[in-house]
Amino acid sequence: MIGLPRSIYNEDHEMFRQSVRDFVAKEITPNNATWEKDKMVSRESWKKLGENGFLVIQAPEEFGGLGINDFRFNAAFIEELGLSGCSGPAIGYPLHNDIVAPYLIHYATEAAKKKYLPKMISGDYIAAVAMTEPGAGSDLQGIRATAEDQGDHYVINGSKTFITNGYLADVVVVAAKTDPTKGAKGISLFLVDSTMPGFSKGKPFEKVGLHAQDTCELFFEDVKVPKENLLGKVGEGFVYLMTELAQERLVVALAALALAESTYQITVEYVKERPAFGKTVADFQNTKYQLAQLATELQMGRVYCDKLVELHQEGQLDGANASAAKLAMTELQCKVADVCVQLHGGYGYMWEYQVARAYADARVQRIYAGTNEIMKELIARKILK
Ligand SMILES: Cc1cc2nc3c(=O)[nH]c(=O)nc-3n(C[C@H](O)[C@H](O)[C@H](O)COP(=O)(O)OP(=O)(O)OC[C@H]3O[C@@H](n4cnc5c(N)ncnc54)[C@H](O)[C@@H]3O)c2cc1C
Known part of the structure; x- marks a missing residue:
């Protein structure tokens, strides 16, 4: 750097x-x-x-x-x-x-x-958190999992998909409808223990990247959940999710920036060693300019993220700024990965090279924790309110 x-x-x-x-x-x-x-x-x-x-x-x-x-x-x-x-x-x-x-x-x-x-x-x-369903991702209000109040416990039915840490999970925060007629106000959150009868897991998905990550489906068939496992109040789940998602998006932004820095760093080392035309790849003006551009953008990202961490520490990070961080840093991560693959030439496309895996791993960062299109929606909402 x-x-x-x-x-x-x-x-x-x-x-x-x-x-x-x-x-x-x-x-x-x-x-x-x-x-x-x-x-x-x-x-x-x-x-x-x-x-x-x-x-x-x-x-x-x-x-x-x-x-x-x-x-x-x-x-x-x-x-x-x-x-x-x-x-x-x-x-x-x-x-x-x-x-x-x-x-x-x-x-x-x-x-x-x-x-x-x-x-x-x-x-x-x-631990894992399960919001997404086969029929509802970005549109969280459209979830169909239900939690029925049966006096001293709830009964959860439904399924969730793409759940990070899902296969190993022992405890899962699950979003379910306690009142399917009420839209966002009908969503509540529950802690579901993997030992509860009726709870089961799919096999880890074959993903494009993030291979060391157990992402899977979760199934709930008449799962009896004690009342003490309700999080907060009934019908407040959507509000809790929106509140906590700011930190989630900052976390993704921080991980994206650090992963991008690591991809950049291995590329700096690579181009210094790789011979071409009697010199090294690092000696070409194009390589120097590309690396200088990435270093500049990574530096901007670092200063930006430090400021956001500081704001978050002071309790002042709002949803729009967290969304902007997630948007900017995940786009930067993908850009860095793409440029760095190019600077590796054919080796950049070989799975055994870390840069190839970094390229595959980066892509999903623009999709989960709210897609980057949804991030733009949330940012625009603040601009135009
Ligand atoms: C590896 C991985 C791990 C994940 N981990 C978790 C997890 O731990 N827990 C969890 O709950 N979920 C998790 N997810 C799910 C992830 O959050 C969703 O995939 C994501 O929110 C998008 O939902 P979707 O896949 O249903 O896409 P869709 O919502 O169907 O979106 C499809 C396309 O339409 C666009 N779109 C949708 N609505 C709008 C709109 N209003 N305006 C403009 N464009 C729009 C989207 O941006 C996208 O490009 C994970 C996903 C993956 C791939």
């Missing part, structure tokens, strides 16, 4: 960052190729993350967490995973920490917090 000083991180954050970097070098990078073949990371890796204090650090101490309410630590964790270029882990672990855990911390009953949070912190339980 061309490098500008960063001001939002202090010594404590940097020490934490170093410990994440050491962990990633020892436990993640050497295993990633195996996990890509297995279509998922190992359960053992989750336990090790837990043992090292990297899971749900923001959870209150009474539930076994560290009570660290400083998102810069979470951001450093995401960044270090992304810089390793291991896309599956860079998406799956933060999803557990920063996308699913907040639903429990903010809305779960005391009984549910006691049951699930300690296990999510230790890595014994892996």
Whole structure:
């Protein structure tokens, strides 16, 4: 990188960052190729993350967490995973920490917090969030899964698809209709335990990229869910989702930028070594200009993301700005991957080269967590209100 000083991180954050970097070098990078073949990371890796204090650090101490309410630590964790270029882990672990855990911390009953949070912190339980259905993705209000109130419990029926961490998941935040006549106001959120009778999982999907990520379908057939597993209030699920999606989009933006930086970095190393016309690929003016352009845009992304992390830390990140970050950083990630494949020539198209996998992995970032078209809708809504 061309490098500008960063001001939002202090010594404590940097020490934490170093410990994440050491962990990633020892436990993640050497295993990633195996996990890509297995279509998922190992359960053992989750336990090790837990043992090292990297899971749900923001959870209150009474539930076994560290009570660290400083998102810069979470951001450093995401960044270090992304810089390793291991896309599956860079998406799956933060999803557990920063996308699913907040639903429990903010809305779960005391009984549910006691049951699930300690296990999510230790890595014994892996978490997922299930909104998307075969018939409804962008249009969340169109979901058809139902949760029927049967006095002392709910009964959930329906199916969900494309669920990240789905195959390994032990606990899932599920969006379902408690009143199908009420549109958004009829949606509620529930914690579903993988041990509950009637809950089942499909096989991990064969995806274009993100091979170390277990994305699958989830099925619910008369699943009895105790009332204590309702998150917050009945009919408020859509509001909770909209509230929490700002952090989700920031997380995707941070991962996108760090993954893009790692792709850029391996390309810098590659072009310096690759001979052509009696010199190296790095010696061509085109290569220098392409890298200079990417370095400039990555630097802009870094300054931008640091500002957003700071704003989020101050509780001031709104939905439109989170959407803009997700839009900008995922587009940048795809651009960087494309240019870097080109600079690798034919080797850039070979799966054994990290740049080829980075290219395939990047593409989905513009689709999930709300497609980039939906991000533009949300940004435009703020501009034109
Ligand atoms: C690898 C992977 C992991 C995922 N992980 C999860 C997860 O953990 N949990 C979860 O709940 N979901 C997850 N998803 C689902 C993801 O969030 C959805 O795929 C995404 O929201 C798009 O929904 P859809 O696939 O139904 O596409 P559709 O909604 O059918 O969209 C199709 C196209 O139409 C466009 N479009 C739709 N509505 C509009 C509009 N109003 N204006 C303009 N264009 C529009 C979209 O932008 C897109 O280009 C994951 C998906 C993938 C591929």
